[in-house]
Amino acid sequence: MTAFSKPLARHETGIPGLVLFDLPVHGDNRGWFKENWQREKMTALGLPDFGPVQNNISFNDAVGTTRGIHAEPWDKWVSVATGRIFGAWVDLREGPTFGAVFTAEIDPSTAIFVPRGVGNAYQTLAPDTAYTYLVNDHWSPTTAYTFLNLADETVAIPWPIPLADVEISAKDLAHPRLADVTPMAPPKTLVIGANGQLGRALRAEFGDAAHLEYAGRDELDLTSSHLATARRWRDYGTIVNAAAYTAVDLAETVQGREDAWAANATAVAALARIAAENGITLVHVSSDYVFDGTQPGAYREDAGIRPLGVYGQSKAAGDLAAATVPQHYIVRTSWVIGDGKNFVRTMQSLAARGIDPNVVDDQIGRLTFTDDIARGIRHLLEGRAPFGVYNLTGGGAPTSWADIARAVFAAGGHDPARVTGVSTDEYFAAATGPVAPRPRNSMLDLAKIEATGFAPRDAAAALRDHLAAGSPVTGGTEPS
CATH class of the missing domain: 3.40.50.720 (NAD(P)-binding Rossmann-like Domain)
Known part of the structure; x- marks a missing residue:
């Protein structure tokens, strides 16, 4: 159930640059409304003014749909338009926090800023879930990504629904374990x-x-x-x-x-x-x-x-x-x-x-x-x-x-x-x-x-x- 009328607030996650936000959602008998991205208010709370250039939506029919773990060479502002997800983020950047994990449930009243090089994955907890993200670079087929296997024992993500029981792409199942991941270099x-x-x-x-x-x-x-x-x-x-x-x-x-x-x-x-x-x-x-x-x-x-x-x-x-x-x-x-x-x-x-x-x-x-x-x-x-x-x-x-x-x-x-x-x-x-x-x-x-x-x-x-x-x-x- 989406929480209504939370004040806009930021929460640190333990992974440098990965910041969770509470979003005010205003609801009545017709439905709800929120400011999913409000540059002035959010940068005032310390969100980087990361200059998004592309808006993407991933729609998922069934409960348990699982995607990731992908780290891209750009920043993302991730939220949910409808439904609910369990999100997992793994730091895949070079440095002392390589392999650090943060997890949270995300509904329309929550959003998270994912910095470049932090792996992003989620599992849907409700049908008809629309997962949205703003990014500050244009997608390109030649872009170099970094990937991690969803089932990696090292990071041990506590998926609410066992991976054996959910929809996962063959490509995601084939990603390497953490020991074999090449960390994403800094910009x-x-x-x-x-x-x-x-x-x-x-x-x-x-x-x-x-x-x-x-x-x-x-x-x-x-x-x-x-x-x-x-x-x-x-x-x-x-x-x-x-x-x-x-x-x-x-x-x-x-x-x-x-x-x-x-x-x-x-x-x-x-x-x-x-x-x-x-x-x-x-x-x-x-x-x-x-x-x-x-x-x-x-x-x-x-x-x-x-x-x-x-x-x-x-x-x-x-x-x-x-x-x-x-x-x-x-x-x-x-x-x-x-x-x-x-x-x-x-x-x-x-x-x-x-x-x-x-x-x-x-x-x-x-x-x-x-x-x-x-x-x-x-x-x-x-x-x-x-x-x-x-x-x-x-x-x-x-x-x-x-x-x-x-x-x-x-x-x-x-x-x-x-x-x-x-x-x-x-x-x-x-x-x-x-x-x-x-x-x-x-x-x-x-x-x-x-x-x-x-x-x-x-x-x-x-x-x-x-x-x-x-x-x-x-x-x-x-x-x-």
């Missing part, structure tokens, strides 16, 4: 800009599991008009965008302006559209250059953006595009040092060659190493931190570029007094090419990401560790 994660300094750090942090994909410019052209069809995007759960145009001064030229906007804004807008349409989490790496550096103290995530030059303007535009994705992390960083040409290597090279540099001392900030950015991105994703903007830099006291140069000289056994501090204006006074304006204050407030449990490394300690580990002293770039 794919795509790292874009994989050949750059941050991209290489992300590969080192995340590894090379089968569901991880790394793409450089040659593998994925973000400016292509065919980007929307370059992948089967429904197979992806996360995109990490580590690609960017970072030639700050060249961005002030005619060609550089076009290139900066293409990579930092137009490409991000295209990725944002793809992520929003396919329910993908977009991680986008931003910059302190979205600020003008005139504010006293550290910039919080909600500070007003006021970029000074073309590079900062294009990055700010990319941030705005990324923020349109319902599931987004915008990771704002500064003074990045990674595996490749960077300020630290330049100072090592100058020190070793006996060159005494002039280094700007009126730009204040903190170094951020790419392995720490990668670690922070992984923390946000795996910890399921609230979506939004997060500052992520090295921790500790602020320094100038001249301070950092002196620390590099000293660590190499050279006299730090060989470094002369100069103003930004003095440093660039003799420049013959374009010079981009720089924020004088690049300090970013870290309280928000620290509140998620992430501990940024002290920037000075990280620099010492970096230098102690040994770094080649060839090549390099000037401070930006």
Whole structure:
């Protein structure tokens, strides 16, 4: 008997992401009515806004009809239009809850959200039962499913009607036991800009599991008009965008302006559209250059953006595009040092060659190493931190570029007094090419990401560790 007038409520099940809901059903002498799917109310209770695209109904004539156990690579909202079922759900995803079971009776006053990779099965307890489900991907004959035998002794589902006495398809009877099931892999994660300094750090942090994909410019052209069809995007759960145009001064030229906007804004807008349409989490790496550096103290995530030059303007535009994705992390960083040409290597090279540099001392900030950015991105994703903007830099006291140069000289056994501090204006006074304006204050407030449990490394300690580990002293770039 359907229960009437229950309040809308959610109940956790013990299987991560599998959530049972009570649905209000309003009945009288004519029958009953319910809101089977009400996006606003249900997402307010924590149901993922999973974007259903297809509605299916399975009608069953007889009591005891039994179907499953099938795990599909999409999410489902399962309910009963008429009748009653005994439902069984088994976690068939990779991970510590593989094989976990949840069972419940479902009638029109109940529904359950079944996340991707959780096996779904049911047995009808009333004649003329209509089992309905909304799914967030279109069915395809080439889709890879994961199956489990209904009679598997390991999960030992307590079917109300013995399986020997019910209608089951021959195909369902032939599914493997749990010991022979290949777990469903997580949705794919795509790292874009994989050949750059941050991209290489992300590969080192995340590894090379089968569901991880790394793409450089040659593998994925973000400016292509065919980007929307370059992948089967429904197979992806996360995109990490580590690609960017970072030639700050060249961005002030005619060609550089076009290139900066293409990579930092137009490409991000295209990725944002793809992520929003396919329910993908977009991680986008931003910059302190979205600020003008005139504010006293550290910039919080909600500070007003006021970029000074073309590079900062294009990055700010990319941030705005990324923020349109319902599931987004915008990771704002500064003074990045990674595996490749960077300020630290330049100072090592100058020190070793006996060159005494002039280094700007009126730009204040903190170094951020790419392995720490990668670690922070992984923390946000795996910890399921609230979506939004997060500052992520090295921790500790602020320094100038001249301070950092002196620390590099000293660590190499050279006299730090060989470094002369100069103003930004003095440093660039003799420049013959374009010079981009720089924020004088690049300090970013870290309280928000620290509140998620992430501990940024002290920037000075990280620099010492970096230098102690040994770094080649060839090549390099000037401070930006």
